[in-house]
Amino acid sequence: MASDRSTKSRPYVVQSLKLQSFHAQQVFRRGFDLYTDAIYSLSVVLRAVGTEDQVRAMEELIDDRLNRAQNDIRNEIARLEKVVEDNGITLDRVNYSEPLVVEAKISSHRSARYAGILHEFDGLIAKLDALWLSGMIPDNEYSRILYxxxxxxxxxxxSARGTVRQAMIDSRKQAQQESPNQNMQNKTAGQILSGGTEPIINGESGIDEISMGNAGEMPESGSKLFGWLR
Structure with a gap:
């Protein structure tokens, strides 16, 4: 039996992703576990300390970022495919020296979506590399687009991690603020029942809203990273 009770046993499934490019592999290493941990905290842990409305508001914000990123990737893939076709470039001639199959531990449907975005991003890079190798994209533009x-x-x-972290902080502050108020209400109720005092009206105590701020806002979907390609 494990002695560390703070360690939680989470359910997950393993999804194998074949990532051809170094850039997609790098983003997976840096971002996937970070995102998955944040989303698990949002979907499961935060629901135990926050309200359902607060959690749903954050889920909608994160889903919107995923949707915009996925739509923009697909639009750019379609744009690049048109450029490739118009210039008679053969995509299947591009090979990679170190393709890698990574194992993504999927602990929520949102982490599965992030893995899917990484896979589509890898496909976008393949088309970008084909254009770069054929001389259709200059080096400086190639580097800028990748970055x-x-x-x-x-x-x-x-941004998902930052949003969840701020929500946790706000929930703790709210709990600390409500605890003295609850103690006072319990004491007042006891005095009323014993006939010792009149009820004390404190007014409504406002619930702190989770601050979204502008942290992690994504570029608008109308922005075109490949706008120079016509």
């Missing part, structure tokens, strides 16, 4: 996409996908993970 912006990697930063965006990693930001989904870091």
């Amino acid at each position: 912006e996409w990697k930063r965006r996908i990693l930001k989904i993970a870091s």
Whole structure:
């Protein structure tokens, strides 16, 4: 029997992902576990200390980021495929020296979606590499595009962690604020029942809303990282 009671046993399934490019492999190593841990805390742990409305609001925010990123990746893949087709470039001629099969531990449907985005990102890079190797994309543009996409996908993970962390802090503060009020209410109720005093009306105590701020906001879906390609 495990002696460390703080260690939680989580359910998960293993999904094998074949990532061809170094860039997709790097984003997986840096972002997947970070994102998965944050989403598990949001879906399971935070529900024990926060309200359902607060949790759902954060889930909608995170889902919106996933949706926009996935839609933008698919739009850019379609754009690149058109450029490849128009220029007679053969995609299947591009090979990779160190393809890697990674094992993603899926502990929620949102972590499965993030894994799917990484897989589609790897496909986007394959088309980008084909254009770069054929001389259709200059080196500086190639580097800039890679940097912006990697930063965006990693930001989904870091912003999820930041959102959940802030929610945990706010929930603890709220619990600390409500505890003295509850003790006072219990004491007052006891005095009323014993005939010792009149009821004390404190007014409504406001519930702190979880601060979303602007942390982790993604670029608008209308932005085109490949706008220079026409």
